[in-house]
Amino acid sequence: MGRYVARRLLQMIPVFLGTTLLIFLMVYSLPGDPVAGLFGDKGADPATIAKIKHELGLDQNIFKQYWDYMSGIVLHFDFGTQIRNGRPVTDVLGDAFPVTLQLAVLAFAFEIVFGVGLGIIGGLKAGRLADNAILIFTLLIISVPVFVLGFIIKMVFAFQLGWIEPNVSNEQRFAELIAPAIVLGGLSLAYVARLTRTSMAENLRADYMRTAIAKGLPKRRVIGVHLMRNSMIPVITYLGTDIGALMGGAVVTEGLFNIKGVGGVIYESISRREGSTLVGLVTILVIVYLVTSLLIDLLYAVLDPRIRYA
Template sequence: MGRYVARRLLQMIPVFFGTTLLIFLMVYSLPGDPVAGLFGDKGTDPATLARLRHEYGLDQPILEQYIRYMGDILLKFDFGTQIRSGREITEVIGDAFPVTLRLALLAFLIELVLGLGLGVVAGLNAGRLADNLVLIFTLLIISVPVFVLGFIVRMVFSDQLGWIAPNVSNEELWSELLAPAIVLGALSLAYVARLTRTSMAENLRADYVRTAVAKGLPKSRVYGVHLMRNSMIPVVTFLGTDIGALMGGAVVTEGLFNVKGVGGLIYDSIVRREGMTVVGVVTVLVLVYLVASLLVDLLYAVLDPRIRYA
């Protein structure tokens, strides 16, 4: 196991640098000049622009900028400074990430509990009424765009029923994050339910399940130990990759509910051409993806005893 973890950690190094380099090149290929944007329509003299570009290192070749940027991150944990506000990017990320982390955690718990619950019910009753209802419900969620679902939740539960506040306050209470978490995790919930249902229904017909039933094992052990463990492998794979997606893909949801998190930070940084901020946020998200992928691989051996790591 230790050798496998070490090998996976070594494999993460080229993935990390390759992904961050790609994001760096994409961000800095966007049109516009962040330094010129500081002065708006008024503009300024070329000497001042050249001085500021040199101060922020924007006059260097793109690869040299990337090497210097990654060196500052790895050696000094310095993500740079925002051009417009002058704030340290680590401070900006530190303000946004805890909010999105709580939102993503709540959405993850919702999709985990409801998605697995609906999937298990549908899988154990494949072809019956409960199965058909779950399939119709999840298909409806998948068919509705996220921004439409968000507007429906706000209109029904805020404007008409008054159960929730229309916007999340600056305190970002857990109760205020419940509505955006439902919107954020709805699509993943539907996929988890369908994936669980398919895996459960397939394994329910497997030989080892019929053998366990023939041996007289109680249904609670057959379903809870044998069937669930083998059926969870594809679901765990999806959930592991979805953690990073929940944190980085909340732009629409955070905008609808006025959540000051990573999604809004990425959107504002792209609009303002704050390339350093975008790359800094994405770098942290890449690390989240890599760690989640490693944990998923290690969980395979726990779920399926046939899997062993040399």
């Protein structure tokens, strides 16, 4: 196990460097000049623009910029400063990430509880009325775009019923994040439910299930231990990759509910060509993906004792 973890950690290094370099090159290849954009339509003389670029290091080779940027992150945990207002990127990330993290955790819990729950019901009742109803419901959720689902929830529950506020306040109270979390986790919930249902229906016909039933084991043990542990492996794989997707894919949801999180920062960074801010956000998301991927791989051995890591 220790050797496997060490090998995976070493493999993360080139993946991390390659991903961040690709994002860095893509961001700085966007059209437009972020320094010239500071002056708007009035413009500025070339000497002033050249001076600001020199102070920010934007006049250097692109690979030299990447080296300086990564050196600052690794050695000093310094993500640079914003071009527009000179604010440290770490402060921007510190304000945005906790909000999105709360939203992502709520959405993740929502899709686990209801997605896995519906999948279990559908798998155990395969081919029956409950299973068909769940399949139709999840197919409907998959076919509805996120922004449409968000507008429907706001229209019905905020404007017509008055159960929720249409926008999240600056305090980001827990109750206010429930509706955005449902919107954010709705699509993933449908995929989790269908994946759980398919996996359980398939494992119900496996030889080890017939053997467990033939031995006279209690139904609770047959389903809870033998069926669930083997059926959850593909579901856990999807959930592990979905954690980072929930944090990085909240642009539409946060915009609909006026949430000041990562989504808004990403949109603003792209529109203003704030490369250091955008790369900093993506860097943290890459780390989240890599860590969760390792944890999910280690969890396989807990779910299935036949899996061993040499």
